[in-house]
Amino acid sequence: MADKLLKAIQEEERDKTRGRLKIFFGYAAGVGKTYAMLKAAHEAKQRGIDVIVGYIEPHARPKTAALLHGLEVLPSKSVPYNGITLREFDIDAALQRKPQLILVDELAHTNADGSRHAKRYQDIKELLYAGIDVYTTVNVQHIESLNDMVASITGVFVRERIPDSIFDQADQVELVDIEPQELIERLKEGNVYRESQAKRAVNNFFTVENLTALREIALRRCADRVNILTENSRIKSHGDYHTDEHILVCLSSSPSNAKLIRTAARMANAFRSDFTALFVETPAFSAMKAEDKKRLRDNVHLARQLGAKIETVYGDDIPLQIAEFARLSGVSKIVIGRSVAAKKHLFSKPTLTEKLIAHAPNLDVHIIPDTTSAPVSYYAKKAKGIRHLVFSPADLAKSIGILIAATGIGFLFQKLGFAEANIITVYVLGVLLTSVITTHRIYSLISSIVSVLVFNFLFTVPRYSLEAYDQGYPVTFIIMFLAAFLTGSLATQLKNHAKQSAQAAYRTKVLFDTNQILQQEKNQEDIISATSRQLVKLLGRGIVFYPVENGLLGEARTFSPDGNVLDNSFLSVNEKGVAKWVLKNNKHAGATTDTLSDAKCLYLAVRIMDRVYGVVGIVIGEQPLDAFENSILLSILGECAMSLENEKNAREKEEAAILARNEQLRANLLRAISHDLRTPLTSISGNASNLLSNGKSFDEDTKLQLYTDIYDDSMWLINLVENLLAVTRIEEGRLNIRASANLIDEVIAEALHHVNRKSVEHCITVKHEEDFILAKIDARLIVQVIINIVDNAIKYTPKGSHIQIKTRKQDEHVIVTVADDGEGIPDELKPKVFDMFYSGANKIADSRRSLGLGLSLCKSIIHAHGGTISVSDNIPHGTVFTFTLPAEEAQIHE
Template sequence: MEEIRVNPDKLLETIRREDEKQQSGHLKIFFGYAAGVGKTYTMLKAAQAAKNRGIDVIAGYVEPHARPETLELMKGLESLPTLEIKHKNMTLREFDLDQALARNPQLILVDELAHTNADGCRHEKRYKDIEELLKAGIDVYTTVNVQHIESLNDLVAAITGVSVQERIPDSVFDEADQVELVDIEPEDLINRLNAGKIYRDEQAQRALINFFSIENLTSLREIALRRCADRMNKLAERVRNVTNAEYYNDEHILVCLSASPSNKKIIRTAARMASAFKGTLTALFVETPGFSAVNEEDKKRLRDHIRLATQLGAKVETVYGDDISLQIAEFARLSGVSKIVMGRYSAKKKYLFSKQTLTDKLIEAAPGLEIYVIPDKDAPYYKPQRPARRSGKFILPDILKSLAILAASTLLGFAFFDMGFSEANIIMIYILGVVFTSLFTSSKGYSLVSSVVSVLIFNFFFTNPRFTFTAYDNGYPVTFLVMLITAFITSTLVVKLKQYARQAVRTAYRTKILLETNQMLQSNKPRREIVEIISTQLAKLLKRDIVFYLAGEEKLGEPVAFLAEDSDDEEDKSFLSDNEKAVAAWTFKNNKHAGATTDTLSSAKCLYLAVRINSKVYGVVGIAIDGKPLDPFENNITLSILGECAMALENERVMREKAEADLLAKNEKLRANLLRSISHDLRTPLTSISGNAGILMTNYHTICEEKKLTLYTAIYDDSMWLINLVENLLSVTRLEDGSMQLNTNAELIDEVIDEALQHIDRKSVLHKITVNRPDEFLMAKMDARLIIQVIINIVDNAIKYTQEGSEIDITTAKSGGDIVVSIADNGKGIADDAKKRIFDMFYTANMEIADSHRSLGLGLALCKSIINAHGGEITVLDNKPKGAIFRFTLPAEEVTLHE
C-alpha cells in the first residue's frame, strides 16, 4: 500500500494561516436569505449568552429596530456611541471604528456587514472596518443577507428584479470562522411581514408586491443553503489539500475583461464556475492600440471590473494587440486555459453582412477550447465611446503639416508633368504624400481628408481639361476611385503601424525597466540602496512621484521622496504631510492597500502599497495618483517590482541575520577555545602561587632568607604571567566582538617604547635590550595604551624564546607616510613554515621556552589585530645571521613645533 505523504508547502501554508487566525480576532456571520428572518435577534441572543459566560461584549453598531423582542435583547449590553457625520443637511450615524479600537473589547457586535459608509469614514465599506477589528484581535459578530454576496448579485437580481449596490467579496464570507444560517419558512416570514414585525404597513405592502413572494423567497432560501454548503466544501477541501488526499484538477477558467456595463455579470459567472470546478480563475484584458483614446467613463468602468475580478480571486493579466481574438487564443494556449467565459454582447450582429463576431473569430482561433457565452437580456449593445476631439491650437499644427505636404506633392507633380512623366507617376506622388501625412499627423482623419483632396487636386491640375473638375476620358473616374481607395488603405495601414510602433516602444520600455530592476537586485545590496533602486525604477516606469517608507522594528521610518523627471519640486511637500504619513502607517500596520483609488482613506494624494512577503511588511510605497489611476498593466508591473523589492529586502535580512549568527558562532568558538586553552594554564600558576604561599605561611621562621627570596620570586613571576595572560584575553575578546574603541592621538614613538620597556618581564635584565633612535622626532597616530601592549608582547616573546645574554634591538624609522618599528633578536629564529601561521590565534611554534610557562598563542595574534585596527601591517623576517625580526608600521604624523 502506497504511503500518503503530506504536502509540505500546503502544510506550511495551513500552519501560517492558523498562526494568523490565533493572533487575530474571530468573525461570526449570522446569514439570512431575506430581511426579517431574525439575524439581528439571533446575534443579540448569542451576545447575551457570551456576556453571561464572562466575556467583555459591547454593541458597536446595531441597526435601530422598532421590534420589541430585539430591543429587549439590547438591555444590559454596553453600546458604543455612533459617529455623527454631516452630509447634505443631514446627520448620518455610522460605526465609530477608532472608538471601538480604543475600547478594545473581547467581542463587538457590528450589524449590516455589507453597509457602505458615509464620506469621511476611514473605509468606504463596513467589512473593511471589521477586518481592522479582527486584525486588532477583537472578535466580531455581524449579519448579512444572501443578496449582498458579490458572486450571487446577478443571480439574486434575476430572481427579484432588484440589483443590490451594497456587496461584500466572497472571500469575506468564505474566510469567516463561523457562519450561522438563520432560517425560517417563507410562509412564516410573510406572516411576520403581515403582522408588522419587519416593516411598517406601507413598506410591508410594497415589499409583498415587489419582493416577498413565496417563489422569490423559496429561490433565495435555496441559494443561501447552497452557498453555505459551498463554504463547507471549501473548508473540507483545505483539509484534503494538507493531507494530500486530493483529486487531480487542471481546470483553468479565463474571463475576458472589457468596459461593457454587463461585464460584471460575466465576471461573477466565471467566478462561480471556477468555484464549482475548483479551478483557477484568470481575468484577461486585451489592450488595443486605440485604448488610450477611450473616454474616462469607460476607463473608470474597466478599473471597477478589474477590482471586482481581483475581489473574486482572479489573477488579472494584460496583453497587447489589435486582433483581440488572436490575443485571447494565444494567451489561452500558452497559459493552459480550459474554458473561456464571454458575454453575448460581443456576439451581436447589427447588419446582415457585418463582419465576424469576436466569438466566431475566437472559435476559429481556438477550436479546442470550451467557450461559454453568457446571456444578458437587460444589457444594451455596447460600443466603446471615444472622447470628443480636442480643438484649437492642438489641431492647427497638423492642419498646417497636411497642407504643406499637399502643396509639396502638387509642386512635385507640376515638375513631373513638365518633364513629360505619365499620370501614373504623378498619382504615386500624391499617394506618397498621403503616407507622409499619416506619418506626421496625430490622427487618421488628416490622411483620409488628404486622400480625397489629392484626388480632387490631381483631377483639377493634371487631367484634361486642366483647371476644371471635369474629365473627358471615360477611364478617369475609375482612376480616381482606385487612387482614392489606394490612398485610403495606405494611410490606414500607416496609422496602424504608428500605433503598433508606439505600443511596442512602450511595452519594450516597461519590460526593460523590469529587467533592469531584476538585474540591479541580483547582487546583495544594503537596504537603503535597494530602496533607492526600486523607487527610482518606479518613478521612471510610472512617471510619477514615489514616496518610500522603510520599515523599522515595529514602525515605519521617515519617508524618502523620489521625484519623477517632469515633477514639480514644490509638489513633493504635499506627499509628506502628516495625513499622508498616517495613511502609510495604516498600510504598514494592516498589510493592505490604502489611499487614492482604494476603498480605504481614499482622500489621500497617493496610493499606498505594502512591500511584503506574506504577513511580513518591509516597507510602504506611496505612488502619486493626481487624478490619474494606474492602468491594468502599470498596476501589474508595479506589484511585480514591489515583489522583487520584498524578496531583495528579505534576502538582505537573511544575510544580515546569517552574518550576525556567524559572528556569534565565531565568538562562541573563540570563547570555547579560550576556555580549553587556559583551563590547564591558569591552574598551573595558581597551584604554584598557592603552594609557595602555603610553604611561606607554615614554615616562614624555619626557611632561610635565600629560600624565601626564591619563593617570593616564583610567586611574583607566576602572578605577572597571569596578569599578562588576563590582559591579553580581555584585549582579544574586546577586539573580536568589536567593543574596543581606538582612542588615537599623535604620540612620540620613543616615549611609547620607553613606557613599554618599564613593564616587560623582569628577566629582561638577563638580556641586552638596545633602542636605536633616529635624530629626528617621530610621531605616529596611535592608541598609545594598545601599542605599548604590542611592544611588551613582542619583547616578552623575544625574552621567552632566546637564551640568556641574547641581544634585542628596537629600531624606529620613517618610510614614506609610515613609522616603522623593528624588534630584532639573535635567538634561534623562526622556521619558514611557522612564519605563515605565527600570527594565528592559539598557534605556537615547537620551540623550547626558557621558563616553564607554556605559550597560549594569544600575544602575537593580539598584536596583529591591534596593528591592523590602526591601519598598519605587521610581519616577521629572518635576522641575519640568526634570529628573527618583528616589524610593524603605524601612520605617521607631522611634528609641529611651537615657539
C-alpha cells in the same frame, strides 16, 4: 497543487491569531437573522465569554429589541451627512474595548462618507485581524457574484454587496430559514416592516415566487460553501487535487462587463478552477474617456475582489490577443458578452466571437446575454471621437506641406513625360508620410480625399477642372483613394502599435532593471532608494517610503520625478496615520481605495506573506494607476520586499556569526585561564605561605629567590590581564586610537623598561638609522606591542641570545624590526603565530605556557594604525618580526 497547499498552510497559520467570523445568513429581510444572532450572543455570555453589541440595525421589532437587554451595547458614532445625523458603528471604540466577541449587524452596509472604511465588511475584517470574534448578518442578494441573478428574479438591483471571499472564508455560516409563506404572514402582521412599507413589499418584492427562488439560491450558496470547505480540507490533508479548467473573462469599460465578471466567478467556483480576467489594451486606450476609464477600473477591482488574477496584453486585434493568451495560459473556457457578437446583415464583418472561434477552435466560448447594444455604442463612441477631435495647427501644416510637395513632384514627373501612374504613386506616398508624422488617423483620411481631388484638378483632362473625360478615371480615382487610405491606415496602426510596444517594453525594462539593481544593493537604505527611484521612473509620480524598524514606521524618505522636495502635505499626521494603518493591517489603503480614501497617496505594504518591511505611498493626483501599472508596481514591491528580507537575513546571520565568535572567544579565554593561571597562582600562594610560616628558618638567598619568583609570577599575571583587557576592547570595537607625533626611540626605550625581568639574561640592542624618527601613533599601544614581541623573544630563546631592535624610515612609513638568534619558527607555523590562542610548539624555559594572546594583540594594534606586521627568518638562524607605522614629518617653527 503546491500553491494551493501553501496558501492553505498560510491561512491556517493566520487563523491562530485572527478572530473568528460567524455569519447569520438569510434569503430575505425578516427571516430572523438578527434575532438568531442576539440569542447566540446570550448563550455565549452564559458560557463566560466577554460579549458586546457593536451595532444593531434599529428595526421596529419588539422581540428583537428585547434581546438587547442584558448585553453591553457600544455607543454608536454620529456622522453628519447632508443636514442629517447618521448612526454608524464606532470601530475605534470597539478596538479600544477589545471584547472577545462583538455583534455587528448588516455586513453589506455602506458606511457614511468620512468613515475609515467605505464598507462595513472592511470594519469587520479589521476586527478579525485584531483577534476579535464577530457575529454578523447578511442576505443572499448582497453576495457579489449572485447580484445579477437576484436582480433578474426580483427586478431590484442591490448596490450594497460583499465579496464572495468574505462569505466563503467565514468560520461559520448559519442559515436562518423559514418557509416563504410564513415570512409573508409575518410581513402582513407588521413584524418586519411598518404597515405602509409592508403592503408595498408584498406587492413587489415579497412574492411567493420571488422568495422561493431566493431561498433556493441561498440553499445552493450554502452548499457551494460546504464544497469549498471540503476541498480545502482535502488540500490540507495532502489529498490529490485535479483540475483541468481555467476560466477567462475579458475586461472592458462596458457597463455590462460587471455581469460577465460575476458569471465567470460563479463558473470558476463551480468548476474549482483558476480564474483570470484579461484586458486587451488597444492603441485607442489612451483616447478613452475618463468615465470609461473609471468604469474599467471598477471592473478590474470587481474581478480582483472575486478572486481573479488580472492580466494585460497589448494589440489591435482583440480576438487574436485573447486567443493567444488563452493558448499560452491553458485557458479552457472564455466568458464573453452577447452584445459584441451582434451582426447587422449578411455582409457584415465577422463578429468578435466568430473571430475568436476561428483563432482558437478548441476553446469553449460562453456567450452571456446582455441588454446593451454594442454596435450602437461602438459607433456612437466613434462619432463622439470624431466630434471631439481637436485639429492641431502643426499637423495641419505638415499635411499641407506634404500635399504641396507631392504636387510639385507630380508637375516634375509630368514635365519629364512620366505616366500618370507614377504621379498617383507619389500622392499615395504623401498620404503614407502624412499618417506617419501626424497624431490622428483623420489627417490621412482627409489627405487621401484631397489627393484624389488635387490629382483630378491638376493632372487629368480637362485640367483645372473636377471633370474627367476618360471613362476609366472614376475607377482610377477610387483605386487611388483606397490605396492611399489603406496605406495610411496601416501606417497609423503600425505607429500606434510601436508606441504601445515601446511603452510595454519600457515598463518591463523597469521591472527587469529593478531586479538587477536590487541584487547589487547590500544595505536597507540603498535598497529603499533604488526601489523608490525605479517607482518614480515607472509611474512618473512622487513616492513616500516609510521603512519599518522594530515593528514601527521609520523616518519617511521622499522621491519626486523632478528631483524637488515633495510638499509637506504628503507627510502630514493624517497621511502618516494611513501608513500606520497599512502597517498594522498589512493591506493597501488611501487614495483610490475604500479605506481612508481621503488621503492624497495610495499606500501599499512592502511585504512577504505577513511580514511588512515598509510602506510605500504613491502620489495619485488626478490620474489613478491603470491595471498594468498596478501589476508592475506590485512586482517591484515584491522584489523590494525580497531584497529587504535577504538583507535582514544576511545581517542576522552576520550578527549570529559575531555572537558565536564572541562566545567561542569567551570559551577559549575561560578554558585557557582556568588551565594556565593555576601554575603562577599556585606558585605565588605557595611561596607566600612558606615565607609566612617558615620565613625565619630561610637564609637570605632562599628568601630572595622566593621573592623573585613571587614578583615574576605577579608580573606575568599583570601582563596577561593587560592583554586580556586589550583583546576585550578590540572584540567589542572599543579600541580607540589617540594618535600623535612621537619619537620612535623614546617609545622603544619606554617599552624596554617594562619587559620581562629576565631580559638581563639576554643581550638586547637598539639601532636607529636616523637620530630623529617621528611616527603618528598611540604611544601607549605601541609600547604594548614592543613589550609583547620582546617578551616573546625572551621566552623562546636560550640565555645569552641576542635580541636586536632596528628602526628606519622608508617613504611615508616607519619600519621597526625585532630580531633574535634563537631556534626560529618553522615555515608551516609562521601563518599561525598571529592567531589568537596559538602558543606554538616551542618549549620555553619556565613552567608558564603562553595563552597565545600577545602576538594576536600586536596584529590588531598595528592594523588599527594602518600598518602591517609579519614574521620571517633571521639568517643564519632565529626570527625577525617586522611592523610598519605611519611616519610623521617634523614641523619647523621659525
